[in-house]
Amino acid sequence: MSQVSRADDIEFLKEQAKTVRIGILKMLAEAGSGHTGGSLSAADVATALYFSKMKHNPKDPAWKERDRFILSKGHAAPLLYTVLALSGYFDKSLLKTLRKIGSPLQGHPCSKLLPGVEISTGSLGQGLSIANGIAMGLKMDGMNSRVYCMLGDGETQEGQVWEAAMTAAHYRLDNVCAIIDNNGLQIDGHCCDIMALEPITEKWNAFGWHVIDIDGHDMKAILGALDEAEGIKEKPTMIVARTVKGKGVSFFEGKVQYHGMAPTSEELERALKELE
Amino acid sequence: MGERIATRDAYGDALLELGKKRKEVVVLDADLSGSTKTAKFAKVFPERFYNIGISEQDLIGTASGLSLTGKLPFASTFAVFETGRAWEQIRQTISYSSLNVKLVATHSGITVAEDGASHQAIEDIALMRVLPNMTVIVPADGIETKQVIEAIADFYGPVYVRLGRSKVPVVMPDDYKFTIGKAYRFHIGKDANIIAAGIMVSVSLDAMEMLKKEGIDAGVINMPTVKPLDNDAVIEAAKASGLIVTAEEHSVIGGLGGAVCEFLAENYPVPVKRIGIKDTFGCSGPSDELMKLYGLTADDIVRTVKQGLKR
Numbered sequence: 001m002s003q004v005s006r007a008d009d010i011e012f013l014k015e016q017a018k019t020v021r022i023g024i025l026k027m028l029a030e031a032g033s034g035h036t037g038g039s040l041s042a043a044d045v046a047t048a049l050y051f052s053k054m055k056h057n058p059k060d061p062a063w064k065e066r067d068r069f070i071l072s073k074g075h076a077a078p079l080l081y082t083v084l085a086l087s088g089y090f091d092k093s094l095l096k097t098l099r100k101i102g103s104p105l106q107g108h109p110c111s112k113l114l115p116g117v118e119i120s121t122g123s124l125g126q127g128l129s130i131a132n133g134i135a136m137g138l139k140m141d142g143m144n145s146r147v148y149c150m151l152g153d154g155e156t157q158e159g160q161v162w163e164a165a166m167t168a169a170h171y172r173l174d175n176v177c178a179i180i181d182n183n184g185l186q187i188d189g190h191c192c193d194i195m196a197l198e199p200i201t202e203k204w205n206a207f208g209w210h211v212i213d214i215d216g217h218d219m220k221a222i223l224g225a226l227d228e229a230e231g232i233k234e235k236p237t238m239i240v241a242r243t244v245k246g247k248g249v250s251f252f253e254g255k256v257q258y259h260g261m262a263p264t265s266e267e268l269e270r271a272l273k274e275l276e
Numbered sequence: 277m278g279e280r281i282a283t284r285d286a287y288g289d290a291l292l293e294l295g296k297k298r299k300e301v302v303v304l305d306a307d308l309s310g311s312t313k314t315a316k317f318a319k320v321f322p323e324r325f326y327n328i329g330i331s332e333q334d335l336i337g338t339a340s341g342l343s344l345t346g347k348l349p350f351a352s353t354f355a356v357f358e359t360g361r362a363w364e365q366i367r368q369t370i371s372y373s374s375l376n377v378k379l380v381a382t383h384s385g386i387t388v389a390e391d392g393a394s395h396q397a398i399e400d401i402a403l404m405r406v407l408p409n410m411t412v413i414v415p416a417d418g419i420e421t422k423q424v425i426e427a428i429a430d431f432y433g434p435v436y437v438r439l440g441r442s443k444v445p446v447v448m449p450d451d452y453k454f455t456i457g458k459a460y461r462f463h464i465g466k467d468a469n470i471i472a473a474g475i476m477v478s479v480s481l482d483a484m485e486m487l488k489k490e491g492i493d494a495g496v497i498n499m500p501t502v503k504p505l506d507n508d509a510v511i512e513a514a515k516a517s518g519l520i521v522t523a524e525e526h527s528v529i530g531g532l533g534g535a536v537c538e539f540l541a542e543n544y545p546v547p548v549k550r551i552g553i554k555d556t557f558g559c560s561g562p563s564d565e566l567m568k569l570y571g572l573t574a575d576d577i578v579r580t581v582k583q584g585l586k587r
């Protein structure tokens with residue numbers, strides 16, 4: 001049985017997302033480096049997954065019936081570590097060790113070192129293929145677990161993403177639910193200037209996916225989309241979560257330079273005031 | 277020694293047998309199942325076969341995912357595409373996380389023949405050998421290939437197996453038992469020892485006979501596991517003869533020759549001559565003519581051994 005009971009309480013999840021953001025900022029400030037913007041933009045979706053939607057058991061990370069979460073945009077590791085720690089996969093005190101020598105909290109997630117990480121990621125464009133393989137294996141075994149896969153929008157410039165898009169549709173992997181954290185930014189600037197992605201919805205539709213477009217910070221919309229995806233048969237689902245990079249901290253929001261910059265202690269203090 | 281079997285054909289048969297015995301075996305291919313011979317498995321077990329289409333990176337990722345659910349995936353395509361196009365996927369997922377995925381590639385080396393350089397993988401051993409956690413196996417013939425497929429199914433971890441397109445002579449004895457990491461000593465020579473892998477094992481055995489007629493005692497060691505190398509066998513050969521010749525259908529850089537040189541230089545320095553593709557690309561032509569053109573014949577080995585002894 002899942003340790004985390006389904007909590008449809010939107011207010012609880014909103015509060016929890018705040019706690020997650022605070023955790024992300026604190027660990028990044030402590031580490032002195034890491035990816036702030038993309039951890040914050042995906043925080044609401046990850047919170048909805050880990051504290052409401054997903055069946056999982058932090059006491060038994062290998063529980064066969066669990067739903068899987070693949071963080072294809074592995075640089076959002078601080079987000080993954082925070083939701084895992086808050087779920088109870090490991091002691092919260094470990095969060096302080098992010099990026100330090102000997103820590104299981106590597107700069108990018110390492111499945112060999114940290115319970116709850118399904119597979120190591122960090123090189124963009126590869127997670128959806130892995131999610132598909134897991135989904136195929138689950139189907140073969142008659143399991144009804146679901147596989148969630150979080151991608152960055154810039155990440156979908158990788159050709160392999162579209163190979164995997166075809167595979168999921170071809171093999172009718174309706175147990176796959178991918179989410180694009182559509183924050184409009186990548187490292188060198190706005191996605192539309194670097195390598196335009198739109199029309200995102202139409203592209204995934206054309207690749208045979210069921211696509212749901214939502215405001216990725218609206219908890220009710222997120223839960224609604226995740227529920228809708230579960231009801232879709234014979235097709236994988238893509239949730240295009242329209243988000244703001246750096247969401248939750250006014251002076252990080254929409255700022256391309258905070259992609260890979262950790263908050264200074266002064267910024268942390270200001271950020272915490274805004275959030276708390 | 278009359279029989280000739282392509283290692284890819286032996287793979288197709290071995291995979292089918294394995295599929296009958298173990299239901300966790302799943303097979304993935306990238307639109308080359310007829311050539312890699314995974315089609316044999318696909319025909320009998322369609323529900324355990326995934327054609328991923330012409331997308332090798334996705335092939336590797338999907339195989340990785342299947343292994344995470346406890347399946348035993350065999351992912352096959354041509355060596356140049358499997359290890360080249362998808363190298364980083366292999367590194368980031370299979371090697372880094374030490375996943376139980378078997379990468380069995382066919383059409384390695386110049387004996388791909390007429391298709392030419394674009395299809396002739398001569399760097400795949402180097403590409404796989406450099407990856408942590410990876411085991412690299414180059415079977416010499418059909419008998420060894422069958423044994424290798426059975427052995428790697430019982431071994432938990434990532435393995436790269438390098439197979440060929442062309443028919444090659446059967447050289448291993450019927451009662452041969454392959455063990456990962458163990459060489460097979462045909463003969464240990466007092467004058468020179470040839471350490472060979474793959475198709476070059478049979479060529480080396482021919483060279484051994486030719487040298488014998490000239491009064492030169494050359495030995496031949498089949499080194500199917502290039503990583504981890506059988507260090508004991510290499511030392512034994514070096515101690516017995518003082519001249520080592522490596523022979524492989526691969527670049528002289530980074531393959532079996534490289535592995536033997538690295539080991540001997542640090543542990544028991546003796547002169548080494550490397551037979552292989554000399555830092556160049558292949559080209560189109562019939563297999564046997566290409567073997568001559570690139571210096572991979574028994575005559576080339578004989579000449580190299582004699583040169584090495586003359587120093």
Ligand SMILES: Cc1ncc(C[n+]2csc(CCOP(=O)(O)OP(=O)(O)O)c2C)c(N)n1
Pocket residue numbers: 037038039041073075122123124125151152153154155156181183185186187245259
């Ligand atoms: C294959 C690969 N190329 C480049 C990088 C370096 N990199 C890390 S994050 C990033 C930008 C990602 O943008 P996006 O996917 O939009 O993520 P987000 O905005 O959510 O942070 C890049 C280029 C990488 N990690 N992997």
Ligand SMILES: [Mg+2]
Pocket residue numbers: 152153154181182183184185186
């Ligand atoms: Mg982005």
